[in-house]
Amino acid sequence: MQHNLSCEQVIALLPFFVEEKLTDKLAKYVNEHLENCPECMEKYLQMKNMLNKLIDTHNIEIENPYxxxxxxxxxxxxxxxxxxxxxxxxxxxxxxxxxxxxxxxxxxxxxxxxxxxxxxxxxxxxxxMKTDYSKVIISNLRQDNKEIDPFFKLSALFFAILSIIIGGIIGFLYF
Ligand SMILES: [Zn+2]
Incomplete structure (x- = not known):
């Protein structure tokens, strides 16, 4: 089956063809036309050349001056x-x-x-880590381990005293 694209259609598609953004089918039709139409082929080659130059200068700009x-x-x-x-x-x-x-x-x-x-x-x-550390303290206090680190003992004592004081204040105020 022959798909005859017109020159106008091919030229409209050329920029996309050059950048390889056409679907395989469309690219095939454009290719078929180019092989049979020297004028469009020339335009295609010009465009491809231009694009390559553009890519080259772009790369040089990125790599070199600074x-x-x-x-x-x-x-x-x-x-x-x-x-x-x-x-x-x-x-x-x-x-x-x-x-x-x-x-x-x-x-x-x-x-x-x-x-x-x-x-x-x-x-x-x-x-x-802080969160985990406080979790460790709480779990250690709950376990009531006999080999508790002195620091845990101290903080347990501190909390005990604190609750006695607070409890005393509350007791003093309400009872
Ligand atoms: Zn043509």
Whole structure:
């Protein structure tokens, strides 16, 4: 079965064809047309060329202009900067690079975000441990273990005294 796309239809589809975004079926029809139509084939090749150039320059832009010696130096000193281990002059250098170099700025932001994440997960762990610790105290008190840690004994005593005092106050007020 022959699917004859018109030149107009093919040209409308070309941008998608070049980027390989057509369904297999449609791509096949476009391909069939290109093989039989030198004019559309030429347009296709032009477009493909343009896209390749665009991809190339894009890649160069991402990889090169900001990876300078200054930036390499920044990377080396970054963790020392974060940990406040640099002197004032070096600190200013780092700040200057971060202002002028987007790549450096991104690195700095990333490392701060990472630090924050690390810190918050550390805080969370600390809080979890606190909760568990209080659970341990309570379960130890309930078990009335004979080999209780002195600290548990002390806190048990403290709670006992506290409840006597409170109980005394309540008793004094109400009875
Ligand atoms: Zn054509």
């Amino acid at each position: 990876v300078t010696k200054q930036y390499e130096n920044f990377k080396t000193n970054l963790s020392a900067y974060i940990d406040n281990e640099l002197d004032d002059l070096e600190n200013i250098k780092i700040k200057k690079i971060a202002i002028s170099n987007p790549l450096a700025r991104q690195d700095l932001e990333n490392i701060y975000t990472f630090k924050k994440l690390l810190h918050s997960s550390f805080e969370k762990t600390k809080n979890d």
